[in-house]
Amino acid sequence: MNRVNGIAELRAQVAAWKRAAERVALVPTMGNLHAGHIRLVEEARR
Numbered sequence: 001m002n003r004v005n006g007i008a009e010l011r012a013q014v015a016a017w018k019r020a021a022e023r024v025a026l027v028p029t030m031g032n033l034h035a036g037h038i039r040l041v042e043e044a045r046r
Contacts, residue, residue, distance in 0.1 A: 027044060
């Protein structure tokens with residue numbers, strides 16, 4: 001899991017993942033993780 005601060009940092013990170021042919025999923029949390037977020041992460045990994 002990665003945390004980014006700001007749009008420029010996000011764009012740079014996504015570009016790096018794409019260059020490495022990695023998949024990208026976004027699970028917005030508003031700062032608090034709960035079971036529903038974990039389920040979204042699990043789904044994103046499939």
